[in-house]
Amino acid sequence: MANTPQAKKRIRRNTRRTVINKNRLSQIRTKIKAVDAAVEAGDKTVAAAALKAVQPELARGVSKGLYHKNTASRKFSRLTKRVAALQTA
Incomplete structure (x- = not known):
């Protein structure tokens, strides 16, 4: 358990950030699924x-630290x- 005020604050901050990051990841995954469905x-x-x-959502995920740069690029x-294969076919 956290004893110092700094450690307690980090726990509060990490909890808030976890919610934000989960929402952001969910949003990115939803948009990827929209491409797949189309x-x-x-x-x-x-x-x-x-x-x-x-594309901008993946770039934002990289800048916010959710994805590594190469992971987003690969996706x-x-x-x-x-x-592109769909458009040529």
Whole structure:
């Protein structure tokens, strides 16, 4: 158990940040699923629009420390490849 005032404050702060980070991750995952659903449905315009919405969210996740830079880049690259394959097919 925390004894010092600093440790108690860190516990309070970490609890607040955990809620914020979970919400942010959930939002990113939801947008990724929207791209996946559009690709599965074969809807090119919706998939492109959803991909455009995902990119800033992933970048924000990197800047906030939720994702490593390379992880976000990999996720976006794979999504982009799937949408591009859909548009050429």
